[in-house]
Amino acid sequence: MFLNFLSSPKRESMSSIDTAWLRMDRPTNLMVINGVLFFETQIDFERLKRVIEARLLKYKRFKQKVVRIGTNAYWEDDPDFDLANHFHLIALPGKAGKAELEKMMSEMISTPLDFSKPLWQFYVVENYAGGSALVARIHHSIGDGIALIQVLLSMTDKEANPAAPEKALKTPKFVAGDEEDSDDFFMRLYKPVSKMYTGMLKSYYKLVGTSYGLMMNPGKLLDYTQTGLGVSQGLAKLATMPSDPRTKFKGKQSTAKRIAWAESLPLQEVKDIGKVLGCSVNDILLSAVAGALRGYLMERGENVDGLDIRASVPVNLRPENRLGELGNYFGLVFLSLPIGIANPIERVYEVKRRMNAIKGSYEAVVALGLLSVVGMLPDMLEQGAIELFSTKATAVMTNVPGPRERIYMAGAGVKDLNFWVPQSGEITMGVSILSYNNRVNFGVMTDKKLVPDPENIIRRFSGEFEKLVLTVLMQTWEEAPDPQLAEINLGLMALVAGMGHDGRPKRVV
Template identity: 30%
Template structure:
């Protein structure tokens, strides 16, 4: 039996605290036609699902949360309870697909069964079909979800061929813990110097982590102005997507010597600014504090199904009108947030939770989740997807749409996913409080186009690669 970590369990506690939220993450693969027979679809997943332990396990909880929930094998596992078939109404375009995605994702997963579902969706225009996979967030974060979904594909090496190896966490050691002890050589005279340098490094690391944790905590108590972007949510959802070329983001990143993630967040900033103005609200400097999850998953943990993320809470510059200046500000603020140790501080806070009795952690999270919060206004998470085009059941995967959940009184959430030569922004929003979700998606595409235009008049930077 394997217990949930404190971070994994957090997603269950947050869901329990608000009956209007469902904390499942989704991925939609748009497939080249024709669609397979449903029996063939069931047979394919019946072969592959048992190779993923979480697909055949259920949660066993303890009275009064005296211990963390545990993963145990489901003695009554039945694959047919997790596979479903839907058909879109005519004409089967984005509007019909997005409405279906929102309807499926707003429903909570049954905790008496393994916490996943998969839908074969027929009737897409152009002879296409889709597969919507829904997984509870307590099972996996963004990277783990894409790795898990890759196991359903036809490609044996799909788990290794993703953009995830480009992110910092995959290349750099985690600095949230103490440094390794020095390797003492044969010369005793050098021991004192080596030990001294190690002690100084440990002190510097501890200070770095403490500053980052303090910044995160202070940000949570820094209230944003009254805004339509946060507040109580209903049970119904809307979904939309913005599609841009990965090459366009990379071109802008090279031209302005920033990261690809900076460009994506700048486009989101511009679209939120436009939406707030159209709603009659005045964007201020502290109007858009955004939860930006940061992966701390090393490459040798890519096969694990769990959550290994920290967070940063930057203020996105919606008060700035110029697209290029927005990009510069986003880059500067993200750089400062990284340098200040916010990610390492978040990891340290999560690690500290391991030393607290689970009951206290669970009760505390549920209490905090019920309290109104006006500090964080939006969610923007970047999920590296497969580098190469995939196939499922012999059919080509044309594109992949990420579907984030919303909770903690955030009325919109944006997940970004890179797949082959495309970069997709999947947007989930509360049905009643974000009827203009299509405008938010269109604004992102328009913002990227403006940055591409601006990049053509600027000499390319000398950087040899573009990091995430």
Template identity: 30%
Template structure:
């Protein structure tokens, strides 16, 4: 019986994202809300634009095929029923078409799981925004793409100028390959099971030829794994952010000036990422205190994904990410002290080798039986290893265009795991740095309050850095004036309890 030829099997990490999505409450897609200058294109124009470039990302016309009895990780196969119009949808906002209506639609879009019987992505064209603008809501399953490579993949649809050069055309029209049968899928998985040990044996032979080098590498890897796993074993502190979540989401954002963040970094030291994490810690502290939660000596644990993708692999599909655990000193109300603690924490993480340890564990998942991996992923979701996910992705610092329309802003979204009610994704683009907040609908009903407190925490750092205050009313880069702090927000900035 012939085995499946030229099929891409999911890695252990990619497969784990499927296992994490084992109920209706968890959705393992990454997403973004992108706002453009108008006028909006027609649905037909956008569909044609996507179809003209799909050959550059052939996986976007592939879906998953699952091995019978769970005897192997799924493989990517061509979807014989692929229809671009299913994936590129058309929606309109109700009047007045403001940010509130857009946020509500984004939250509803991000609450819906992707259909595993189809390619794991969607693109929503949203018209009806005020001032003639429009938006695109993009969703891609985490098993297909991670945040870092996702920045590269979006260049397939984006252009660097309003009038881009002609797109290359495929030499031959796309024709889907025949779907494998269940017997073929099972046989291929069994064959792979028998060949992997042979690869291990060859590796052992190589080890015998260079024992000292191998022993040194093993010792380094074990130390790195220990630095990664020990914080997780200790567990994260209890917090109102760690509750049982449902399937519905709220999504909001705040936009900041990237140059202002860099000025804070230059004045107070550290990196842009340190300033961002200190801002998140300050905003979370304000939010918890505003709701009567004591924060004295409280350090929340953030899981921070980091890319371990080599530069030569940028743009490749699939996940090559690891994670580090970082403490967020939400109980520290002095902004400079908070930044110093974050800087010290991040410097320690770089020296500890946590990311290396995470990658070692990730590579080991490739050798674990799929049924064991499924249970391990679900166990991880039930444990409280971290309080929230914070991811910071550097984006392009020049304007991007779709069908000649300039993108004004992009607001990223990171998914939620079980018992994790909040995720914060940060992305820089064209001089802005945007904080995208994704939350369980019921656990954080006042998510916009937290978004405002992130801005206030950043302004605390700006004042400490000696920067002049922003004008009042402030104006974002997208032209929307920001409201002044509410009494609840002002009270949230008080001393820790």
């Protein structure tokens, strides 16, 4: 009977890493990735339904529910699957604008998914801002951000009316570390990781059996200094890392979340300022995030002198032969954000220095191994391990590259898109950065009890970037810039004067 259970074609074991994310669910932190696509026009509900049937449901995970037996979890075909239970048409009240959608989504994000059904929900908001929107909620156990971007792309087209609008497309593959994208977001982090760790990932399973014990007993680290993979150093750093300091962002959680998103930034402007400073796009954006968090804390009377707070940063470790698959293939590293640094240029260079130090470490592989281990542990032990991880950070900060060009879904043009990363354990804030169509989008999720007004954090992001631009232009550079930098500087001066590359009025703070 037991053998028949295991060999059932309609049920398969969940990987230990996906199981770990499944079991991190708790009322105060739901393991659900939430996203929204904004359309310029009304999207055709019935046409979108046909697209979902052809393109989304080709992934079997979206027709499978989760079955838990003891410490194990399984994917099982849902015999009662009905798309109507997952695909809904709704409308916003009142002015049906940004405030109304943020409120509705905050309530959704605080609501658990139904575990008796496949763990996802789509909502078409038929009356948002003169057009429409699609809100998506997908459980983290189904896949990570890179995997779900592939799912998104498979549902879209490059034109409004393609020849075969409902045909199931071949899954597009995002290749981390592409030369053309070497300055994009986390690409500079993805690229060395994929090269350095490709061989290591084949052998790390031999080490994860000892990893959890080492994490719980750091004194044994000396016995493993000859592993050859730097695991000792990575474990030592995690085991001896102190808890993050208490601020307005960290404390006892509630079961209610709040979200906000900001007006997007032109990606070219971010690249231009990065080129002038010799920093990556990611360095610039993370420095702006640190500045925004600094401003929020100062406004609430908190002392920020010398303050650092850590962000848990997902790092892509997906092997090339699994780029088209669902599931979770990422490790975690901890980045200390220099909140205490007021000068924008000093702060961005400090972010760059810290990011470079992370790129040469083994933290991500160690974390992936530990997640694999905790996914096989009894709940009580797993929760202890998650608490150990989560006390060391205040926020989760993730950065996902989206489509470079304008896309269409069911004939409707996608004006913009955003998403919100879930948090685990005691972590109370999520900061999400997503690129789309040469623009940069920011999303923030907070605990309602601790930060009831995330819009007052995210509204500062663009202002912090503009402060950096203004500070750069006020510097006296010892060497004259080359012609390309001179052209960039003209663009930056135009930005400060009130006009960006795209002709959009700018506000300088």
